[in-house]
Amino acid sequence: MAHIELRDVAKRYGNVEVLRNIDLEIQDGEFIVLVGPSGCGKSTLLRMVAGLEPISSGDFLIDGERMNDVRPRDRDIAMVFQSYALYPHMDVARNMGFSMEIRKVPVAARKSKVAQAAETLGLTNLTDRLPKALSGGQRQRVAMGRAIIRDPQAFLFDEPLSNLDAALRVEMRLEIARLHQSLSATMIYVTHDQVEALTLADRIVVLNGGDIQQVGSPLELYERPANKFVAQFIGSPTMNVVPVAGTKTGVTAGNGTEILLPDQPLVSQAKELGVRPEHIDVVDNGTGDLSAVADVVEHLGSDTNIYVNVEGIGSMMVRKHGNIPVKSGEQLGLRIQTENAHLFAKDGTALRRVA
């Protein structure tokens, strides 16, 4: 268990800056998820915490102690790699017990700990196999076992589930959630997967281009994104963002349609309006804020996705719960749930409503 702090941390390769101004405080036992597009520096940040990558500038602290130059082995942090990185020449038991082997833990103690971890992860029958004789999911479990057996201060996960198929991913996700509950250890988790991020995280850190965009709980990021990037990155399907002109009382879209937005004092600065697909209601043709034509309709059973062409705006997406009897080509009215609408200024920052 550990309290981890990053103060104005940056990472440079030569004169290329891949991470800058990283300020982050992670509480003891917190589950932090790093998300962001490919190449934004998630792995690099994780590897700096692990000690595998030197920190170019700034301070890295564990429990208040500066650890910038401490070797990985002395940080007491375990890491699960995306590639699993199992030692191919060692059987499962030795893979899991390797850290104890290095620390010269007596064989008997090692054996019982390995057996215990294997039990927890359902690997008991596989302990004498080599990694090449395991399935992807089993390898993943061994990699987890290698980490939990050490009982470290913190766990790092770099996209640990991305090589698994969908069903196995759900299963392992639950297992990680359980693991976090039972160990109550600090965890930092990198993922591309929205669902993983939203379900596992206490707080999510959204990175883009080497900068932290926003840090917050899943609900905070969903309800109050700090900018257009976060708004579109979090939430699935993606938020609709359309160009508008702000007036005193609302916004006007391209063809002059006005949408009234009460309680938004900064509305006159708005350049874009963001509405999540689930925050648009389908109403009778001729009523509502916008009129549209249904383009493609996807019936998913639990939900209906309607891709619409909105007059004067262009294509948007609407998602409604349940089965909505809309046909392709049908004329619709759309009503925007204004209490859930987002406004963005010219530079993409969100314009916050009062209260």
Added chain:
Amino acid sequence: MSAVKKRHPTFVVGKYAALAFYLIFALFPLYWLLKIAITPDALIYSEGTRLFPSEVTLLNFTTVVFQTDFLAYFRNSLVVSLGAAFFTTLFAAGAGYAFSRFVFKGKRIIIALMLVTQMFPLLMIIAPIYKIVAELGLLNSLTSLIVVYTAFNIPFATFLMQSFFDGIPKDLEDAAMMDGCSRFQALRKVVFPLTLPGLGATLGFVFTAAWSELLFALMLISKNDAMTFPVGLLTFVSKFSVDWGQMMAAGVLALIPSCLFFIFIQRYLVQGLTSGAVKG
């Protein structure tokens, strides 16, 4: 399914015929070596082109082993080849690892220089090498051969080792370091066992190269008791005759260590040792 997979019979026959032809072509000289070695001296010329001699003898072997300096040559060759293989592999492994894993100043220049050394015809540098070795007082010593062979084989062996290290995922070392290893421990406990095929290949390559090297051995060694086997073989050619039978018997015996060496290392040459390390 099976109908599609089944090749036309002529194709199969053709394939095996081609393989057989290649094998015969490659192995025939070896067969001839063995044949002459077991042919009695008297029959060598009279039965010159017969595929199998009418009489067989082991006399040539016993003569070579007990009445010539063959065993001394053999021992010298063994010392030189093992020494060169050991030192070359040691240095090449270190250099190859550095090239594979570290970023450092002058890396490109060093690689370029190593390539350049491979471009010179050996004849060009024989004289300077001779001079250097003579000045160091190392003429007629096995040490000189070990040093020279090691120096000449290091560049290629380094590239060979580098490619083996490149094939070992860096994640494995990172994982080992997270598990509590120092870099050196990670190297010893994780990378080294996985590099055994590479080490085996490099050892084998240098060993065989040194085992059959003639040019430098001829130049740097003139005393009988420091001669390596290829030079020693030439002593069977006297002013007036060539002792074919004994020469071939010596040749057959000289093949043995090479074969043994490859049988010994071949299990390390088997690829696929790293499979299962990464991905699903």
